[in-house]
Amino acid sequence: MDLVIFDLDGTLINSEAILLRSQVETFARHGLVHPGREAGLGIVGLTLNIALMQLAGLDEPDEALTETYREVFGAMRRQAESDPTLAEPLFPGVADMLAELARQPGLRLGIATGKSRRGVEYIVERFGWQDLFQTVQSADDAPSKPHPGMILRAMAQTGAAPERTAMVGDSSFDIEMAVAAGVMPIAVSWGFQPPASLVALGARHVLTDCRDLPGLLGLPAVAGSV
The missing domain is CATH 1.10.150 (DNA polymerase; domain 1)
Structure with a gap:
């Protein structure tokens, strides 16, 4: 990946x-x-x-x-x-997971969100993510999800191919966007929409623990996450 x-x-x-x-x-x-x-x-x-x-x-x-x-x-x-x-806290294990993924050679990370660019910048600054994500797509950059534009822009910016790209999200819009872009759709169980509905839309995996993501991507498991 x-x-x-x-x-x-x-x-x-x-x-x-x-x-x-x-x-x-x-x-x-x-x-x-x-x-x-x-x-x-x-x-x-x-x-x-x-x-x-x-x-x-x-x-x-x-x-x-x-x-x-x-x-x-x-x-x-x-x-x-x-x-x-x-408060808008990170979900348990997210910080450890992102830190571990960031250490993987050649792996690039991105954001695709319905937030405005200003809203994304607030979150990035708040959590100190300025150097973590190589591509950030917001509502100001592409059509609203589930249009695949955000993912297509992210792949173009990073040079990643669809078969080497994954989208991780909690909504039908995330999964439909991933399917439309031809990338791997991964759902999370702790989000705002029922996981079963996301599987029905094409999610290939449902994460119940952040520690599972590196394994799905063929990377070493995250040590010490919740």
């Missing part, structure tokens, strides 16, 4: 609390009823304006709704500095 691409929310980062609370507050400000946790997590991974459009049951993106969400999310992220319930 030459390139492993990761989704962020629900795959590397547990952002459930801040995402759902931002959605609920945004909907309340627009007089809308939030459809609940399952629906709220089910659109995570899409580009923001499309995600909110689907969540609200609209026929087209609503820029006012999108802008309100940006304002609410920004305020909650600032609030998270003093409110641990809004």
